[in-house]
Amino acid sequence: MNISPFRDDDRELPEVSRRALSATMAQFPLLLGETFGPSGWHVISQQDIDDFAGVSQDDNPIHVNKEFAAASTYGQPIAHGLLTLARMVPMLRQVFSITDATLRINYGLDRVRFPAAVRAGDRIRLRGEVKTVTEVPGGWQAVLSLAYELENSVKPACVADWVARYYLEAQVPDSR
């Protein structure tokens, strides 16, 4: 297992406080309890929100209608919670990797909440902890407790326990 400072163009944090975890499948049990992140900042734009509304067909005016959103408690359009949640992948890639896994599966989620609204143009970043590690046929399951920090907000944009499965060989048992 390798714990290294995560580097990107945003140098506001001392590098030592940023943890990028990487491990092989053989090292998977060592990940238990380890923390990772924060990732680099990641912008969610109105274009992203509009595109997500298109793909998901969720055109709730709180996301896509400026006038409606301006009159709401949020004051401006906000991102779909599931858009924020789904942005885990590029952020997670920066700070958590299983180097020799050939297949990664989103097996599910446990409690997910969206405590603070993400307004168009806001920046988020990801940090997390490996909450559980379990051997499953052909691979490993980890529950990653993720917190999506929102810039200039005490409350996070999202907290979620993500159940991920990693496989070494492309042999996912039928019983998944």
Place this chain on the structure above:
Amino acid sequence: MSDDRSVAFAFDELAHAEGVTFGPSSWRPVPQQQIDEFADLTGDHNPIHVDEDLAAASPFGTRIAHGLLTLSLVVPHLKETFKVTGSGTNVNYGLNRVRFPAPVPSGSRIRTSGRVLEVTDLGNGYQLVVAVTFEVEGGNKPVCVAEFVFRYYA
């Protein structure tokens, strides 16, 4: 107006929604183009979703939808089967347990059915915990089971 598969509530009627079941919705396809767009939008280009050749050699035999795409498609399905009129703002407040027991092959069709598990009066609105089961056409187990926490404000 309700038929045997869809339910509709005026805002104040949400107080009595507990236990109500709805669906199944109509079958709706999940085309590869939608999967590609979701991959671009989320930055999740896992080859199992977007690489035809690699996915063909995988245990799934074909490209599959992102679990979170399936989950996101709850909205058009609910628009058909679970309607709330007269609320001001409604938001997705969170999710409880979510599992993806089976994959959604690219190009297959899915539908949903659901049940309102719990209603909480928030004073200025209602919080509903709604259990939704997603099935794929021809499948023998659900592709997603999820508990959504929705909030409807006056």
